[in-house]
Amino acid sequence: MSKPVVATASLAGCFGCHMSILDIDDRILKLIELVEFNKSPIDDIKTFTKQCDIGLIEGGCCNSENVENLKLFRKNCKILISVGECAIMGGLPAMRNGIPVKECLEEAYLKCPTVDDNIIPNDDELPMILDRVYPCHEIVKIDYFLPGCPPRADLIWEALVALLTGKELELPYEVVKFD
Amino acid sequence: MSTINFTIDGKACKAKPGQTIVEAAKDNGIYIPTLCHFEGLKPAGTCRICTVKVGGRNMAACTTPVTEGMVVENKTADLEDYRKAIIEMLFVEGNHMCPTCEKSGNCELQALGYRYMMMAPRFPFLFPRRTLDASLPKIVIERNRCVQCLRCVRGITTADGKRIFGVVNRGGHVEITVDKDLAASMTDEMAQKAMDLCPVGAILKKEVGFAIPIGKRKFDSKPIGSEIEKA
Numbered sequence: 095m096s097k098p099v100v101a102t103a104s105l106a107g108c109f110g111c112h113m114s115i116l117d118i119d120d121r122i123l124k125l126i127e128l129v130e131f132n133k134s135p136i137d138d139i140k141t142f143t144k145q146c147d148i149g150l151i152e153g154g155c156c157n158s159e160n161v162e163n164l165k166l167f168r169k170n171c172k173i174l175i176s177v178g179e180c181a182i183m184g185g186l187p188a189m190r191n192g193i194p195v196k197e198c199l200e201e202a203y204l205k206c207p208t209v210d211d212n213i214i215p216n217d218d219e220l221p222m223i224l225d226r227v228y229p230c231h232e233i234v235k236i237d238y239f240l241p242g243c244p245p246r247a248d249l250i251w252e253a254l255v256a257l258l259t260g261k262e263l264e265l266p267y268e269v270v271k272f273d
Numbered sequence: 274m275s276t277i278n279f280t281i282d283g284k285a286c287k288a289k290p291g292q293t294i295v296e297a298a299k300d301n302g303i304y305i306p307t308l309c310h311f312e313g314l315k316p317a318g319t320c321r322i323c324t325v326k327v328g329g330r331n332m333a334a335c336t337t338p339v340t341e342g343m344v345v346e347n348k349t350a351d352l353e354d355y356r357k358a359i360i361e362m363l364f365v366e367g368n369h370m371c372p373t374c375e376k377s378g379n380c381e382l383q384a385l386g387y388r389y390m391m392m393a394p395r396f397p398f399l400f401p402r403r404t405l406d407a408s409l410p411k412i413v414i415e416r417n418r419c420v421q422c423l424r425c426v427r428g429i430t431t432a433d434g435k436r437i438f439g440v441v442n443r444g445g446h447v448e449i450t451v452d453k454d455l456a457a458s459m460t461d462e463m464a465q466k467a468m469d470l471c472p473v474g475a476i477l478k479k480e481v482g483f484a485i486p487i488g489k490r491k492f493d494s495k496p497i498g499s500e501i502e503k504a
């Protein structure tokens with residue numbers, strides 16, 4: 095039987111959640127036995143080459159590229175999981191929500207004391223910034239949520255094992271945290 | 274003094290005359306979740322987390338006195354989901370970025386989120402635009418995290434009994450304010466008291482923050498209410 099396939103992405107996140115995946119320590123060897131990775135920064139596969147069983151999403155959506163990528167993951171993954179505060183509620187990037195985009199861009203590119211060419215970048219190559227940062231489940235259907243900043247490695251591990259083996263998930267109090 | 278007999282979820286309980294359901298439950302080793310309630314302050318009944326069912330009707334357990342023969346429903350699936358929904362509403366109607374919050378780990382709203390295993394709120398985030406007041410000498414008021422429990426309004430007064438905190442506007446625009454002059458005269462002890470009284474990270478004492486390491490904070494390893502519950 096072929097192994098379940100896992101894909102991961104970092105949208106508007108800081109890669110902290112991916113670091114937390116690696117933080118499962120030597121269980122990573124077990125993980126490699128259990129699953130095969132497809133599109134993911136972990137193996138640097140850039141495009142989906144097959145239908146995946148589980149997609150792990152870090153980060154919310156702050157620009158058009160995040161939205162496209164998220165929709166691509168929804169299409170290619172049977173189960174999609176929001177991993178971490180940014181994916182679940184926008185997180186730190188969402189601190190700009192409530193401030194008009196124009197004001198944000200002016201602050202960052204025009205008024206900021208360390209810029210000198212004073213232009214707001216605008217090129218076809220650049221993804222368009224959204225009016226606010228969106229939690230992933232406000233863009234596509236998300237099946238499960240793993241909170242934390244980052245989610246504890248044990249939470250990610252237990253959730254993955256439960257999904258892969260069909261066992262009931264029993265979480266100790268310590269592993270579900272919002273920080 | 275006469276004793277009042279009543280039941281919570283079928284368990285026989287005893288109460289002293291005048292006790293509210295929340296207080297009596299506690300004496301009987303039963304936790305009813307609360308947020309706006311604070312022991313020693315006059316109950317305000319603003320948050321409704323403590324909702325229980327008495328005679329088929331929903332009531333705030335922190336404001337309702339126990340009466341003889343009262344039959345209280347507390348831990349039913351319906352009520353627990355109702356409470357979880359209130360917690361989720363409080364999360365989406367403010368701006369709660371726990372990873373950046375000084376109160377994280379010691380916050381009662383967050384702790385309720387943990388107790389009720391809130392993985393993600395069922396409601397859309399509102400991302401309201403709220404203000405922060407850092408102009409006072411001893412405290413910061415971070416309205417993004419305020420849950421309008423009015424504990425500060427009820428519990429923080431000057432030595433001669435004047436209220437330092439107040440509330441303005443109505444409905445979704447309710448906002449906590451301070452009397453700037455009275456607040457300017459707050460001592461370090463008063464600032465600490467205000468911070469401790471606030472269940473969330475909306476009142477912060479200046480020049481301290483993140484003092485307790487992760488793992489050692491109030492709710493890192495013990496769920497809120499576990500100190501009340503008897504096995």
Ligand code: SF4
Binds near residue numbers: 370
């Ligand atoms: S007040 Fe509590 S719930 Fe809100 S951000 Fe701070 S820790 Fe989180």
Ligand code: SF4
Binds near residue numbers: 476
């Ligand atoms: S500032 Fe704190 S204590 Fe005062 S109403 Fe808001 S949450 Fe309650």
Ligand code: FES
Binds near residue numbers: 336
């Ligand atoms: S604790 Fe009873 S209404 Fe808030």
